[in-house]
Amino acid sequence: MNRSALRRTGQLLLVPILAVCSALLVGAAIMWLFGDNPVAAYYGLWEGAFGSPRAWSTTIRKMTPLMLTGLSVAIAFKAGLFNIGASGQFIMGTVCSVAVGVNFAGLPSVVHLPLALLAGVAGGLFWGAIPGLLKVFTGAHEVIVTIMLNYIASLFAAWTVYAGGTQGQTPGPLWDSTAGAISRTPEVFVSARLPWIVAEPYRVHWGVVIALLVALLSWWIIFKTTLGFSLRTVGTNAKAARYAGMHVHGITILTMMVAGGLAGLAGAIETLGLNHRFAPEFTGGVGFDGITVALLGQTHPLGVILSAFLLGALDAGSARMQFSSGVSVDIIQVIQALVLAFVAAPMIIRQLYRIRKPSDQAESTLFSSRWGRS
Amino acid sequence: MSNSATPVLEARNITKLFPGVVANEDIHLTLQKGEILALLGENGAGKSTLMHIIFGLYRPTRGEIWVNGAPVVMKNPRTALQLGIGMVHQHFQLVPVMSVTDNVMLGDERVKGGFLDRDAVAARIRELSQKYGLEVDPDALIEDLPLGVRQRVEILKALYRNAQILILDEPTAVLTPQEAEGLFAVMETLRRQGESIIFITHKLKEVLRIADRIMVLRGGRVVGHADPQTTTQQQLAAMMVGREVLLTVDKGPADPGEPVLELDGLRVASDLGTPALRGVSLQVRAGEILGVAGVQGNGQTELVEAITGLRRVEGGRVVMNGTDMTNASPRRITHEGRSSHVPEDRHAYGMVDVYSIADNLVLNQYYRAPFASGITIQTEPIAEHARALVDTFDVRTPDIAMHAGGLSGGNQQKMVVAREFSRPIRLLIAAQPTRGIDVGSIEFIHQQIVAKRDEGVAVLLVSAELDEIMALSDRIAVIYKGEIIGIVNRADATREGLGLLMAGVRPGSHE
Numbered sequence: 001m002n003r004s005a006l007r008r009t010g011q012l013l014l015v016p017i018l019a020v021c022s023a024l025l026v027g028a029a030i031m032w033l034f035g036d037n038p039v040a041a042y043y044g045l046w047e048g049a050f051g052s053p054r055a056w057s058t059t060i061r062k063m064t065p066l067m068l069t070g071l072s073v074a075i076a077f078k079a080g081l082f083n084i085g086a087s088g089q090f091i092m093g094t095v096c097s098v099a100v101g102v103n104f105a106g107l108p109s110v111v112h113l114p115l116a117l118l119a120g121v122a123g124g125l126f127w128g129a130i131p132g133l134l135k136v137f138t139g140a141h142e143v144i145v146t147i148m149l150n151y152i153a154s155l156f157a158a159w160t161v162y163a164g165g166t167q168g169q170t171p172g173p174l175w176d177s178t179a180g181a182i183s184r185t186p187e188v189f190v191s192a193r194l195p196w197i198v199a200e201p202y203r204v205h206w207g208v209v210i211a212l213l214v215a216l217l218s219w220w221i222i223f224k225t226t227l228g229f230s231l232r233t234v235g236t237n238a239k240a241a242r243y244a245g246m247h248v249h250g251i252t253i254l255t256m257m258v259a260g261g262l263a264g265l266a267g268a269i270e271t272l273g274l275n276h277r278f279a280p281e282f283t284g285g286v287g288f289d290g291i292t293v294a295l296l297g298q299t300h301p302l303g304v305i306l307s308a309f310l311l312g313a314l315d316a317g318s319a320r321m322q323f324s325s326g327v328s329v330d331i332i333q334v335i336q337a338l339v340l341a342f343v344a345a346p347m348i349i350r351q352l353y354r355i356r357k358p359s360d361q362a363e364s365t366l367f368s369s370r371w372g373r374s
Numbered sequence: 375m376s377n378s379a380t381p382v383l384e385a386r387n388i389t390k391l392f393p394g395v396v397a398n399e400d401i402h403l404t405l406q407k408g409e410i411l412a413l414l415g416e417n418g419a420g421k422s423t424l425m426h427i428i429f430g431l432y433r434p435t436r437g438e439i440w441v442n443g444a445p446v447v448m449k450n451p452r453t454a455l456q457l458g459i460g461m462v463h464q465h466f467q468l469v470p471v472m473s474v475t476d477n478v479m480l481g482d483e484r485v486k487g488g489f490l491d492r493d494a495v496a497a498r499i500r501e502l503s504q505k506y507g508l509e510v511d512p513d514a515l516i517e518d519l520p521l522g523v524r525q526r527v528e529i530l531k532a533l534y535r536n537a538q539i540l541i542l543d544e545p546t547a548v549l550t551p552q553e554a555e556g557l558f559a560v561m562e563t564l565r566r567q568g569e570s571i572i573f574i575t576h577k578l579k580e581v582l583r584i585a586d587r588i589m590v591l592r593g594g595r596v597v598g599h600a601d602p603q604t605t606t607q608q609q610l611a612a613m614m615v616g617r618e619v620l621l622t623v624d625k626g627p628a629d630p631g632e633p634v635l636e637l638d639g640l641r642v643a644s645d646l647g648t649p650a651l652r653g654v655s656l657q658v659r660a661g662e663i664l665g666v667a668g669v670q671g672n673g674q675t676e677l678v679e680a681i682t683g684l685r686r687v688e689g690g691r692v693v694m695n696g697t698d699m700t701n702a703s704p705r706r707i708t709h710e711g712r713s714s715h716v717p718e719d720r721h722a723y724g725m726v727d728v729y730s731i732a733d734n735l736v737l738n739q740y741y742r743a744p745f746a747s748g749i750t751i752q753t754e755p756i757a758e759h760a761r762a763l764v765d766t767f768d769v770r771t772p773d774i775a776m777h778a779g780g781l782s783g784g785n786q787q788k789m790v791v792a793r794e795f796s797r798p799i800r801l802l803i804a805a806q807p808t809r810g811i812d813v814g815s816i817e818f819i820h821q822q823i824v825a826k827r828d829e830g831v832a833v834l835l836v837s838a839e840l841d842e843i844m845a846l847s848d849r850i851a852v853i854y855k856g857e858i859i860g861i862v863n864r865a866d867a868t869r870e871g872l873g874l875l876m877a878g879v880r881p882g883s884h885e
Contacts, residue, residue, distance in 0.1 A: 224750055224751055225749045226740055226749050226750075226751060229733075229741075229751055230740075233729075236726050236727075236728055236729070237725075237726045237727070239722045239723050240722070240724065240725060240737065242684060242723075243684065243704060243737075243738070244738040244740075245703065245704040245705025245706075245708055
């Protein structure tokens with residue numbers, strides 16, 4: 001790496017790092033105001049995230065889906081699209097992978113597992129294709145469409161596991177009939193599960209390796225291939241892309257599909273590697289956290305790895321923090337929100353620390369440049 | 375303070391340093407009451423920096439500003455406005471969806487009983503319009519107004535704030551020749567009424583037409599003063615660029631070959647769905663330059679977009695090298711049609727500001743060998759290509775890895791030209807190829823266009839500058855309301871004759 005590249009990397013990292021530090025400081029101030037001891041809290045947080053092999057395994061487990069949903073949002077950003085729908089795509093990925101995982105008894109693992117993973121990718125991909133197609137053919141903005149598809153996905157998922165009603169309503173197709181009144185699916189067959197790298201009690205599965213490889217692959221595609229070149233051109237200047245003969249519509253649809261597929265993969269991995277079944281309460285906020293991860297990572301695939309690690313660690317350490325210092329885990333939500341606010345509004349950070357805007361705004365992050373008609 | 379010898383504005387020993395750059399060096403400027411001072415210089419000569427200092431947007435590193443014989447500290451534009459200095463920026467600072475009245479009072483709203491007093495403001499606008507000959511309807515929405523009228527609103531904004539000194543930054547860059555004439559008439563009225571004007575430009579003809587005094591900047595320094603009565607365009611150009619400049623293009627007679635581009639009854643709709651081209655038929659032959667003249671907005675943009683595949687053709691045919699290319703994709707038109715396109719709006723279409731110069735130079739070639747191998751981008755051949763082109767086409771940059779948005783306008787255009795001219799082509803479509811760029815770059819680009827013609831390339835040149843059309847074309851087609859109203863050989867063309875055609879007067883008609 002030559003010097004100017006080093007400098008650029010430094011500039012890229014500066015705001016996120018300061019944003020995290022500022023968020024932690026403000027978080028500490030809030031704790032102090034409420035009479036809690038921030039030092040004890042952060043010590044607990046550190047212990048819970050990195051203090052033992054067990055803590056490390058939790059951090060790794062938590063960062064895995066965040067990496068993929070973060071990539072989902074980041075890649076869309078690169079093409080000038082704001083994918084708020086990682087949450088819904090994650091759910092669709094989960095449902096589809098479970099549907100394959102609880103069926104096809106007796107398939108060998110080499111077939112069953114890839115099939116279940118692919119089903120998850122396909123589910124998310126399909127869910128991402130809808131806003132892409134609607135944007136291209138009707139001009140509907142992807143933000144609105146993906147938000148609505150999030151609701152549809154979550155209701156659809158709830159229906160698939162619906163336990164049926166006392167008045168004889170039909171249960172959902174994926175419902176676990178042995179669960180009584182609980183809405184959930186049966187566990188997926190062992191042949192469809194991701195194997196452990198480190199088994200109980202650490203429970204680290206191969207998903208983290210898949211996610212890391214996908215992140216590297218995304219980096220390579222975005223920055224080293226012709227497809228990535230046209231994707232970034234569409235994202236920064238759609239008119240110039242058209243002038244240069246790029247297929248703006250095709251790239252818009254493809255990008256939304258890839259973004260959906262990545263979030264779908266996150267859902268599949270989380271299910272096949274960890275939960276082994278789907279229950280509505282598992283959906284969580286991993287999809288939405290992907291937005292924080294992508295922005296904190298400056299929409300750069302390698303940055304996403306770092307920010308997913310950080311957010312994963314915050315999540316992993318929070319339980320220990322509450323246990324050892326009595327500070328509610330909710331403070332972690334506050335810190336995450338502060339991180340997002342500082343990263344999304346970099347002017348605050350620049351003012352606070354008197355950093356000049358880099359003179360060469362080389363490929364700075366453009367947040368959804370294409371409102372309205374594409 | 376009525377002593378007429380006291381300048382209304384004086385800048386003394388202004389020096390402005392940016393990291394690594396001396397933008398202004400020891401500049402003296404005086405402006406008298408009722409005077410038009412032209413500030414002439416190429417892009418990057420330091421004109422804008424100096425004006426930003428006077429308008430309070432930058433602080434000078436050294437030097438003082440005096441207004442009406444007293445030193446002042448320009449903290450920000452508000453101070454400048456309070457001191458009676460108004461600025462009309464090249465890119466208008468207007469809110470398109472708001473009315474003229476609202477735009478004029480924005481930031482200085484007049485309130486009556488808690489509500490905006492629009493009537494009082496509108497009355498004041500009418501009064502000012504009358505006084506200075508700035509015709510404008512206070513109730514019109516900005517987005518409905520042509521650029522020339524929007525500029526009047528900008529001037530009104532300054533006058534409404536009682537500006538006695540007006541800074542006009544490249545005011546004619548966006549105007550048609552007729553609108554520019556209108557602006558000059560307004561400037562003359564303003565001068566008569568005792569306003570002082572600083573007129574920033576790089577157009578020599580305009581300077582000689584309107585200025586009382588000319589000050590020339592180059593490389594951040596004052597390199598000379600001139601009196602418009604006694605100076606010539608040649609002398610001004612030489613002062614500006616620092617060497618002799620060819621204002622006319624040196625070219626031999628054309629040797630036209632077979633037709634390369636044929637348009638047959640082309641019909642195209644505008645963005646609003648109204649007809650923009652109503653059956654345009656043209657032929658451009660190998661080795662000739664066909665100039666399309668016309669007042670802006672008569673279908674030139676749509677014509678170029680239809681030929682290059684950026685706009686749907688509703689009727690008629692586009693034929694390149696004998697092959698039908700009607701509604702073909704831009705990529706097919708580029709490669710199969712062996713054509714190049716210098717777009718009229720280089721920022722919107724011609725380049726990606728945040729990309730490096732190297733990447734911009736392969737914007738429509740990036741997927742082909744040697745710039746790509748399979749699906750991977752090949753950085754080294756792209757850099758090599760860039761180094762060669764930057765050299766050949768004189769794009770002045772310290773580094774090909776620099777983002778293209780950081781180049782001056784002239785160098786950006788040379789970059790676009792380098793990309794489009796370096797391919798083996800048979801057809802060149804150049805739309806407003808020298809809009810908004812400096813004299814030195816214009817000269818270079820004109821030479822390159824003629825060189826392409828001499829190589830046997832068919833050139834379609836679309837330009838709003840009649841001088842450019844006259845200087846380069848072998849044949850001239852005049853477009854009026856989406857129709858080609860006449861085609862004349864360059865040898866038979868006169869400014870007057872073309873002017874009549876541009877106004878829609880058909881030859882032989884008795885109107």
